Amino acid sequence: MTLATDLPETPAEMSVGTPVEPTVETPLEASADTPGAPLPAPLSDLVARDAREFGVYARTGGWAFGLMVARSVRPGGQSADETPKVSAKEFADLAGCSPERVMRYYKAWDRAADDGLVPHFEELSPGQEVELPDAEVWLAYYVARSSAASERGAAITQAAEAEGIRPTKALEVAENPTALRAAILADPSTARAARAALLDRVREDPDLQTELARDVVRTDDLKKAVATESRSADRIGYVRQIAESGMIRTPAGQTVDAPVELRQEAERHLSLLDELDDDEDCGQWASDAYDTMKSLVVETVEADPDLRVQERRTKFYSSLQRATKVFEELTFDDVDAQEFYEDDMVQQLEELQQAIGTCIAALRGAQGSAPGA
Numbered sequence: 001m002t003l004a005t006d007l008p009e010t011p012a013e014m015s016v017g018t019p020v021e022p023t024v025e026t027p028l029e030a031s032a033d034t035p036g037a038p039l040p041a042p043l044s045d046l047v048a049r050d051a052r053e054f055g056v057y058a059r060t061g062g063w064a065f066g067l068m069v070a071r072s073v074r075p076g077g078q079s080a081d082e083t084p085k086v087s088a089k090e091f092a093d094l095a096g097c098s099p100e101r102v103m104r105y106y107k108a109w110d111r112a113a114d115d116g117l118v119p120h121f122e123e124l125s126p127g128q129e130v131e132l133p134d135a136e137v138w139l140a141y142y143v144a145r146s147s148a149a150s151e152r153g154a155a156i157t158q159a160a161e162a163e164g165i166r167p168t169k170a171l172e173v174a175e176n177p178t179a180l181r182a183a184i185l186a187d188p189s190t191a192r193a194a195r196a197a198l199l200d201r202v203r204e205d206p207d208l209q210t211e212l213a214r215d216v217v218r219t220d221d222l223k224k225a226v227a228t229e230s231r232s233a234d235r236i237g238y239v240r241q242i243a244e245s246g247m248i249r250t251p252a253g254q255t256v257d258a259p260v261e262l263r264q265e266a267e268r269h270l271s272l273l274d275e276l277d278d279d280e281d282c283g284q285w286a287s288d289a290y291d292t293m294k295s296l297v298v299e300t301v302e303a304d305p306d307l308r309v310q311e312r313r314t315k316f317y318s319s320l321q322r323a324t325k326v327f328e329e330l331t332f333d334d335v336d337a338q339e340f341y342e343d344d345m346v347q348q349l350e351e352l353q354q355a356i357g358t359c360i361a362a363l364r365g366a367q368g369s370a371p372g373a
Helices: 045-060 063-072 088-095 099-114 151-163 167-174 177-186 188-202 206-217 220-245 260-274 283-303 305-328 343-369
Strands: 247-249 255-257
Touching (some): 045 063, 063 088, 088 099, 188 206, 206 220, 220 247, 247 283
Antiparallel strands (some): 247 255
């Protein structure tokens, strides 16, 4: 004997508060394949309803709820006399939520209807079922936060989509800067992500560049860190210039071709520097590479007699030009020479005059002994 139970056919016919009568198992209900084994308990319609609704949402996501709004909330410009649909406020009151939330579903459906994915509001009536798009498509139309409707929110949404994340996550962070600050302070990985994002932003935001530069120079620790990193960057740039251009700049300022061995050494040091991780301190590596290349440049100059002579000649000209410029800046135009006079001034000028005379005599002597003079 099988005990029959009248179960409601649809969720609408079932009251959640109505208890389900227990079933009674008898030996006659035992399986023929397994003598004496009881049959499984009848499936509760409450469980079946949950499973069906879960399946609908798993397949369609927010579209299922969007359809509820689209077929039950009347479009703007349509009066209550023309349709059995209700206003967004009335629907929200019945649902126990805010009208703003209802309108977010309404606007998502409206955007999808404009793209031809779903029917327009006017084509739907209460209770009507239609084929719904895949659940993944819903996120492209639904914005879970009202801030997304603003120009700022639209920009955040666009950036989030470019990064391949849900706009709702980015909007939530933007609306909670204190939470963002807490995460940055507490978590190194969040701080690194924030730093990378800030660097990307600062390249396109001159005002932010100025603000950050001002913050740096006003913070002693940051100012020292920037100076250290700048020095390391200059040293790496020196090595990179030799490796890539094949030219060296001598201590006196000459630019000449780098010997093959020197250029290869620069490339070796540069490859070591390029292999360092982004978060690894390159200061000591940069210093070692820079010092090595400077020493090799000096050795290169000293190893070439012609280059060595030219180097000294260039250095002498450079010193002579600097001395000439300094001396030309000496003037008594704004003072009385008698009031300005000091014995040591005259003494230093006399010593300078003697040194100049010695230099002139040496150069003239060299000129006279030069071949063909």
